[in-house]
Amino acid sequence: MQEELEKQIADLKNQVENLAGKQAENKISMIVFSGDLDKALAAFIIGTGSVAMGLEVVMFFTFWGTPLLRDKNKQVGGKDFMGTMFGAMLPKGTGGAKLSKMNMACMGTAMMKSLMKKKNVASLEEMIQMAGELGVKIYVCEMSMDLMGFKREEMINYPDLTFCGVAKFLEEAMNSKIQLFI
């Protein structure tokens, strides 16, 4: 009888361990698809706010989000024709990002930026720096880099930046409590 109880307890232990291993971690994973100023701001406000809530933060930059991470002071050569064209057409860093609405030939964007300054809301550049200091992980989509002809040397210096594919991001997202597509 005693033996039977021991067996049942061992079974339960296994099941509990199994369940514990499947628990989502205290993590938030975001896909930053958009290159709009307002959406990028929202992503970083959520990101830095999540650190304050004790969450680990992973941001995967893909498609139009990728150019946000270009360093406007870095020049790279050796691009092919398409790469040069995309490079010229796409914004170079946060300075070129515009509002998704009410842009009105950039007037809305300028208004919003001046307003944010007045109301003491951090700018996108400041947000990215803060995120870096807080340990927010940035993943950059390799396929987007390749499609847009960006080179690794033209991206910003960021403490924790990794170039990877969607699989690596999904691995993080699967084990996260929150996932957002922005």
Added chain:
Amino acid sequence: MQEELEKQIADLKNQVENLAGKQAENKISMIVFSGDLDKALAAFIIGTGSVAMGLEVVMFFTFWGTPLLRDKNKQVGGKDFMGTMFGAMLPKGTGGAKLSKMNMACMGTAMMKSLMKKKNVASLEEMIQMAGELGVKIYVCEMSMDLMGFKREEMINYPDLTFCGVAKFLEEAMNSKIQLFI
């Protein structure tokens, strides 16, 4: 030996309680970032549908989503220059919301509205009222209110509306089964 079993059972109890405490609640948390008519409709269709599925529903209105909750019949004074400008430029309530696509100088929006009426799909105003009756919680982003110069007195009367920051939303989102950025 009996004592040993008791200890093991007590251990398991702790672990199971611990796991139970980490379980996501039957809740859905949505960030309504967009002010587009179609996306707002989608958010409320998902919201009211979720109540029917036994989920608690939290909707966090931020950026362009915020003006959707202004009451077109409420007038407030005492705004500064920027606040007055934003107030005039941004839609006042659901009536000013437009489709994200095929708006075509508002023709598409008008078509969609008449079509929804014909097909017995509830309008956005009706959706919001229904959501209120079903107990959907609305959070309004304080930073957006401040940036756009909105005052609390100009927002709609809604049964369960709270002004708060992103941290309060993240707290709900962390414990939710579903999170969406709309």
Added chain:
Amino acid sequence: MQEELEKQIADLKNQVENLAGKQAENKISMIVFSGDLDKALAAFIIGTGSVAMGLEVVMFFTFWGTPLLRDKNKQVGGKDFMGTMFGAMLPKGTGGAKLSKMNMACMGTAMMKSLMKKKNVASLEEMIQMAGELGVKIYVCEMSMDLMGFKREEMINYPDLTFCGVAKFLEEAMNSKIQLFI
């Protein structure tokens, strides 16, 4: 005493079973709201990538996402005036999908397509076929079909396609590890 231990173990078993039943499944649920070429591509890249990570995949096509699934070679008659108008105005299948940014009178879209070909990135048509072969489930929103006046006979042949309401999707989303609104 022995009896007491047995009772405690039985209690624990119930709790553990209960917890196991509440665990999210290895599944990702996406709402494809957008009909933009880039967002649809992102959705299918995430979808097919998720299969490779061992996840079950459910994609719910609603609003502007719905026309992506029309078959350009199928003709249907018997539509009312609004249905005929919407049918003509909305893209018919993936060929009509455009970039959300940099479309520039379709030049950007054409550039992106030729670039994808050159870089060996699968086209949207190929992605959909691959998704079908990999067992990605497609749900089509009945309300959107009805609003846009689409008929079931004009949709693509896809191995696992179901017409349903938002409730059916929420049921899947509730039990998924990842949910995205695209």
